[in-house]
Amino acid sequence: xxxxxxxxxxxxxxxxxxxxxxxxxxxxxxxxxxxxxxxxxxxxxxxxxxxxxxxxxxxxxxxxxxxxxxxxxxxxxxxxxxxxxxxxxxxxxxxxxxxxxxxxxxxxxxxxxxxxxxxxxxxxxxxxxxxxxxxxxxxxxxxxxxxxxxxxxxxxxxxxxxxxxxxxxxxxxxxxxxxxxxxxxxxxxxxxxxxxxxxxxxxxxxxxxxxxxxxxxxxxxxxxxxxxxxxxxxxxxxxxxxxxxxxxxxxxxxxxxxxxxxxxxxxxxxxxxxxxxxxxxxxxxxxxxxxxxxxxxxxxxxxxxxxxxxxxxxxxxxxxxxxxxxxxxxxxxxxxxxxxxxxxxxxxxxxxxxxxxxxxxxxxxxxxxxxxxxxxxxxxxxxxxxxxxxxxxxxxxxxxxxxxxxxxxxxxxxxxxxxxxxxxxxxxxxxxxxxxxxxxxxxxxxxxxxxxxxxxxxxxxxxxxxxxxxxxxxxxxxxxxxxxxxxxxxxxxxxxxxxxxxxxxxxxxxxxxxxxxx
RNA sequence: GGCUGGGUAGCUCAGCUGGUUAGAGCGCGGCACUCAUAAUGCCGAGGUCGGCGGUUCAAGUCCGCCCCCAGCUACCA
Numbered sequence: 001x002x003x004x005x006x007x008x009x010x011x012x013x014x015x016x017x018x019x020x021x022x023x024x025x026x027x028x029x030x031x032x033x034x035x036x037x038x039x040x041x042x043x044x045x046x047x048x049x050x051x052x053x054x055x056x057x058x059x060x061x062x063x064x065x066x067x068x069x070x071x072x073x074x075x076x077x078x079x080x081x082x083x084x085x086x087x088x089x090x091x092x093x094x095x096x097x098x099x100x101x102x103x104x105x106x107x108x109x110x111x112x113x114x115x116x117x118x119x120x121x122x123x124x125x126x127x128x129x130x131x132x133x134x135x136x137x138x139x140x141x142x143x144x145x146x147x148x149x150x151x152x153x154x155x156x157x158x159x160x161x162x163x164x165x166x167x168x169x170x171x172x173x174x175x176x177x178x179x180x181x182x183x184x185x186x187x188x189x190x191x192x193x194x195x196x197x198x199x200x201x202x203x204x205x206x207x208x209x210x211x212x213x214x215x216x217x218x219x220x221x222x223x224x225x226x227x228x229x230x231x232x233x234x235x236x237x238x239x240x241x242x243x244x245x246x247x248x249x250x251x252x253x254x255x256x257x258x259x260x261x262x263x264x265x266x267x268x269x270x271x272x273x274x275x276x277x278x279x280x281x282x283x284x285x286x287x288x289x290x291x292x293x294x295x296x297x298x299x300x301x302x303x304x305x306x307x308x309x310x311x312x313x314x315x316x317x318x319x320x321x322x323x324x325x326x327x328x329x330x331x332x333x334x335x336x337x338x339x340x341x342x343x344x345x346x347x348x349x350x351x352x353x354x355x356x357x358x359x360x361x362x363x364x365x366x367x368x369x370x371x372x373x374x375x376x377x378x379x380x381x382x383x384x385x386x387x388x389x390x391x392x393x394x395x396x397x398x399x400x401x402x403x404x405x406x407x408x409x410x411x412x413x414x415x416x417x418x419x420x421x422x423x424x425x426x427x428x429x430x431x432x433x434x435x436x437x438x439x440x441x442x443x444x445x446x447x448x449x450x451x452x453x454x455x456x457x458x459x460x461x462x463x464x465x466x467x468x469x470x471x472x473x474x475x476x477x478x479x480x481x482x483x484x485x486x487x488x489x490x491x492x493x494x495x496x497x498x499x500x501x502x503x504x505x506x507x508x509x510x511x512x513x514x515x516x517x518x
Numbered sequence: 519g520g521c522u523g524g525g526u527a528g529c530u531c532a533g534c535u536g537g538u539u540a541g542a543g544c545g546c547g548g549c550a551c552u553c554a555u556a557a558u559g560c561c562g563a564g565g566u567c568g569g570c571g572g573u574u575c576a577a578g579u580c581c582g583c584c585c586c587c588a589g590c591u592a593c594c595a
Contacts, residue, residue: 190522192589195521195522195589202521348544355557360554360555363557364558365553365554425559426558426560428559432553433553508555
């Protein structure tokens with residue numbers, strides 16, 4: 001028998017030098033929806049996010065502002081905590097790599113790797129980009145007119161030669177491949193898994209894991225001249241947050257291995273190759289899954305700072321409303337693919353799916369109940385085949401949703417709900433309760449009862465996606481807070497007739513685009 | 519250059535181990551209804567399923583070759 005159901009989901013820790021943009025919001029949103037879904041489904045959830053605050057770039061930025069790095073990171077990491085409020089993200093913990101708990105954890109991991117013989121000291125010479133915090137081989141570089149070189153990312157590089165500790169990544173290729181083979185869902189989507197596997201099959205080089213050219217980071221134990229390389233530092237946050245190095249008590253035993261590391265596709269390799277190698281080398285079980293999602297374009301254009309078309313999540317929320325934005329981001333695109341954000345598509349989804357399909361469904365049903373059933377959940381008679389089919393669809397919804405959510409298929413999950421919503425609208429027209437009102441009021445009551453029960457299910461399962469809006473909808477159904485978990489889905493907990501309902505109010509107003517003068 | 523994924527209605531995409539008239543949403547045309555947020559429902563037009571060849575009683579669905587797109591990776595330098 002399995003123990004209590006637990007779910008540990010993480011976002012990457014965000015680099016404090018960045019200003020929060022739609023990419024950060026998107027990654028964290030996906031995790032938030034999963035966390036909320038699992039909580040409602042009875043899981044003990046830990047949802048972790050945080051900020052990556054070390055490295056040469058941060059050190060430089062602080063210097064430029066004339067403040068010490070800690071003061072600087074205190075200021076800028078706040079922007080990411082603010083984003084949690086703005087987007088209504090339900091993170092359980094916010095980790096910062098500058099915290100003491102993290103220093104202890106990273107140093108402990110280092111000692112372990114060292115003990116196990118996976119770290120050695122050598123000299124490193126190569127082209128390094130401060131901006132990218134990465135080394136490049138010369139063949140990757142572009143030679144400029146003045147003889148200097150430029151990285152593929154466009155960043156300047158410099159030749160560095162220094163002592164460095166190395167992690168014996170080259171020794172882990174076969175074990176990684178074996179691990180991928182035994183865990184076919186470790187990397188999703190499938191196409192990303194293929195990429196990673198072919199990368200590993202091509203052979204791995206040892207990894208430089210310390211630097212001596214800056215100070216802002218976690219010192220290597222026993223050799224203060226060295227600062228740990230940013231990825232070893234950053235990735236370790238996932239176990240720091242569950243209490244590492246205490247592997248035998250508390251949160252570590254409860255939550256590790258993590259169920260899911262959600263990442264953008266640009267940092268997949270660090271999570272799917274380096275991280276499991278570090279963990280295996282330290283005798284720690286790797287996470288269960290790394291999911292690499294895609295990027296957004298803006299009105300068909302690639303987003304870049306230099307073009308100046310970065311999408312600000314705060315502006316989106318102010319313009320369209322939080323829940324509409326949350327809905328759109330997970331609805332518009334098969335999760336894992338790249339997607340395009342456009343104002344037209346945004347408004348289209350809001351009006352046709354939220355306002356017309358769902359909002360109007362609730363409104364038309366609830367106002368009929370309000371006017372014709374004394375404002376209370378109507379009593380029902382015997383159910384017809386049509387009624388039974390509707391109820392069966394509603395009661396069965398959660399089973400389909402779990403399957404989709406377990407593979408992060410948010411857009412399929414939402415489509416599944418919308419199939420029922422559209423079916424409800426069809427059912428209303430078919431049954432025409434406004435006619436039954438005169439011909440067969442009892443039958444009208446039954447039809448409305450079926451509809452209210454369907455709407456209750458729809459609102460319950462959509463809570464993770466649109467917490468505020470669905471709370472409002474459940475208020476309209478007079479469902480108490482204690483009856484909003486997934487325990488109350490299905491035929492065992494159907495609505496009892498006679499419950500008084502408040503006067504209906506619109507939940508999703510139409511979005512009217514202001515006419516722009518030429 | 520290699521590897522991987524993809525090219526299906528105007529647009530965005532579903533189509534599992536090959537099997538009756540290839541589907542959905544949006545958009546478009548028409549009709550119906552009037553409970554509702556000028557919302558909803560129904561019907562319809564629209565596709566040589568990238569191209570060519572092959573296997574099969576039967577192929578978007580398998581095989582080969584080719585074209586185009588994307589990602590990863592390599593090398594030339």
